[in-house]
Amino acid sequence: MIGQAITLLRKDLLLEFRDRESVPAMALLAAATLVVFHFALGQRSISGELASGALWVTLLFASMLGISRLFVAEQEDGGFDAVLLAPVERTAILLAKATALLIFLIIVELIAVPMFGVLLLGVPLGPAIPSLIGVLLLADICIAIVGALVSALAIQTRIRELLVPILALPLLLPVLIAGSRASGQIFQPGGPAAVAGRWPLMLALYGVVFGLLAFALYDYLLDD
């Protein structure tokens, strides 16, 4: 299964490298949202939970684009039918799609987080980075799992662009809450270098629950 997942992931990354359809759009949306926050909040800088909320809303919006495009190449070219006809375990497809989205999110965050630090954050980003990386990574894994699940569901319908945010945003609300609470502590002026354990723990638990759910459901989702 791992070998098949790697094959599928390699194809997804190659398609993104050639077409550049998801990551640039996600990065542009993240940048635009941060600029909007910069002007809309009307403050020179923000900190604490307000800053954290602005960052997470930005990342969540950007992830919606990635989620809705996750299966588009498969559908447009009909290549996915060939994958479904091959002796490929459906969980390998889940693993590949979730990993591809995770990689896209990390690339977007490499652009968006420094920009957030410059445009909005009132406290130095440097000391917060190690803790922030941990929180972002945990949340990204959760978004990637839910994204792969929702995207597989939405691709079967003609209202994909509409269905993705309608399904994904409520499902990802706990990730938004836990992520922003955890990083809110980091963005406090003189705030702790490490975050309280319960929010990262909640993210980890969410990831495990939805990971198991996706594992159980993916066969049925990809079935006709």
Add this chain to the structure above:
Amino acid sequence: MAANIIELEGAERRYGERDALYGISFAVSEGETLAVLGANGAGKTTLLRMLCGLLRPHAGRVEVLGHKLPREAWAIRGKVGLLGHTPMLYSSLTVRENLQHQARLNRVTSERVDQLIDSVGIADRADEPVRNLSRGTVQRASAARALLCDPPLLLLDEPYANLDPGGSALLEPLLNAGRTRVITGHDPRALLATADSAIGLRSAQSSFVAPADEVSEEMIEALYR
């Protein structure tokens, strides 16, 4: 007597409230070619997609390669080749990249990929992205994809569409080669000439199931009227 590779009994498939196939029954023995005849929208493509497990039957009995669908659809994966209306190739990848990707998923060697690229006569275009190729060349590449795992059953939905006479002549022996085949197309006489038996579909229902040499002009005309 050769074993039945396909058996359908009262198979049905709906899209919402509309019947796409209704009460379809036929059998295809090993090595036989079944021609599926019918006008546009008669259910030919739906039938082929159901036989390879991409669409689940909503009623009736469907057995392919001895496995009941949809319950055992996993068992026929990698054993059925489908050459359909869409090429099932990623347009941004080259022909070779597409076939190698499929080869890895189907546990087929890359030598087989090279051999098929040569066989379908596209060696000089194999390293170009699919989106740059003519429809005929894409059809040849798609045929190579369908043949990649040397499937015992081939489902061919208008396989010679977009091909020039040279391309058709090149693919015909590759797509035959003693395999069990289900083939559709819009030239009934040409299809019947290569088939052992035929099924005529009209408005989602089976109009006739007969040996190919017993299908009369009247039966054909009734399908397209």
